[in-house]
Amino acid sequence: FTIHTQIVSDSCPSNIALIKYWGKYENQIPANPSISYTLNHCKTNTSMEFLADEPFSVQTFLAGNEEVKFAEKIEKYFKNIEEYLPWILKGKYIIRTENTFPHSSGIASSASGFGAIAKCLMKLDGIFSNELSEEESLRKASFLARLGSGSACRSLYNGLVVWGTSDEVEGSSDLFAVQYPDAEIHDIFKNFNDWVLLIHEGQKSVSSTVGHGLMNTNPYAERRFQEARENFVPMKEILKNGDMERFIKLVEHEALTLHAMMMMSDPAFILMKTGTMEVINKVWDFRREAGLPLFFTLDAGANVHLLFPNNGSEDQIKTFIETELLQHTQKNGVVKDVMTF
Numbered sequence: 001f002t003i004h005t006q007i008v009s010d011s012c013p014s015n016i017a018l019i020k021y022w023g024k025y026e027n028q029i030p031a032n033p034s035i036s037y038t039l040n041h042c043k044t045n046t047s048m049e050f051l052a053d054e055p056f057s058v059q060t061f062l063a064g065n066e067e068v069k070f071a072e073k074i075e076k077y078f079k080n081i082e083e084y085l086p087w088i089l090k091g092k093y094i095i096r097t098e099n100t101f102p103h104s105s106g107i108a109s110s111a112s113g114f115g116a117i118a119k120c121l122m123k124l125d126g127i128f129s130n131e132l133s134e135e136e137s138l139r140k141a142s143f144l145a146r147l148g149s150g151s152a153c154r155s156l157y158n159g160l161v162v163w164g165t166s167d168e169v170e171g172s173s174d175l176f177a178v179q180y181p182d183a184e185i186h187d188i189f190k191n192f193n194d195w196v197l198l199i200h201e202g203q204k205s206v207s208s209t210v211g212h213g214l215m216n217t218n219p220y221a222e223r224r225f226q227e228a229r230e231n232f233v234p235m236k237e238i239l240k241n242g243d244m245e246r247f248i249k250l251v252e253h254e255a256l257t258l259h260a261m262m263m264m265s266d267p268a269f270i271l272m273k274t275g276t277m278e279v280i281n282k283v284w285d286f287r288r289e290a291g292l293p294l295f296f297t298l299d300a301g302a303n304v305h306l307l308f309p310n311n312g313s314e315d316q317i318k319t320f321i322e323t324e325l326l327q328h329t330q331k332n333g334v335v336k337d338v339m340t341f
């Protein structure tokens with residue numbers, strides 16, 4: 001039977017890594033395992049119209065505006081995943097996508113974007129062919145999202161999510177992400193704030209694709225990959241026993257190591273801005289003086305993700321952020337997200 005036109009839609013959140021993925025091999029195989037929190041509010045909503053009678057082509061609209069560059073990227077991606085979805089090149093796609101977080105905010109939209117596209121593709125696959133269970137379908141969506149943008153594969157699952165083979169996490173794989181076992185997570189980590197300070201709008205000077213590539217010639221790369229693997233040992237203990245002090249130390253170390261790797265690349269590059277450094281120093285001062293669990297992580301960009309537990313005693317932290325840290329952002333920009341599961 002033939003289905004001429006199908007429209008499917010889905011949405012997918014962004015995620016923020018605690019142990020970072022930076023460096024990869026052929027076919028989007030990560031050089032080390034990573035673990036992230038999936039956000040609740042920062043999402044991409046995508047609708048995908050598939051016109052089966054047309055020759056293969058892709059048209060994309062971001063927030064209503066046609067984006068030719070993005071369409072080219074998706075076309076290439078679809079060709080790349082044909083071996084896993086044999087029907088994929090047999091029609092025309094009109095893809096409409098919008099983010100719930102501000103455009104050009106620098107919040108990773110590739111993770112939520114590819115996550116949403118992979119979910120839409122699995123919905124079409126469900127219509128055309130597959131007999132996969134819900135669980136298998138989700139795993140395949142994670143597998144497909146990985147081939148679009150590595151970190152996207154983690155966005156398919158809620159809560160804490162691991163991508164990359166780790167001896168510490170049963171069932172973990174380089175090919176898709178898995179949810180970190182709920183029973184192994186202390187309650188303190190199941191309700192956490194992530195307030196993203198928008199330090200700098202506009203394009204990053206170096207894309208993450210180029211950044212990953214520079215790890216191939218970075219003399220510290222192997223040591224870094226080893227360290228990330230090793231960091232799963234304390235992370236596992238911390239997540240189980242709720243040791244906030246060790247958690248903070250580990251998460252900040254991971255963020256700074258990511259950026260240190262960039263500085264030690266050849267050519268070197270720096271994605272932090274003055275505001276990033278100012279905020280980090282103020283967070284450290286605040287923690288020393290107030291003794292409250294406010295800490296940060298960074299993505300491949302200048303924005304600062306401010307992390308703190310959401311357990312009813314965070315008023316002082318919120319006031320501090322609003323009175324002392326917002327001034328370091330562009331246009332008082334902050335996106336307030338939370339991770340609850």
Ligand code: PMV
Nearest residue numbers: 017020021149150151208300
């Ligand atoms: O998924 P990519 O290729 O955009 O890589 C992103 C990597 C970091 O965001 C810097 C770290 C991570 O693990 O998400």
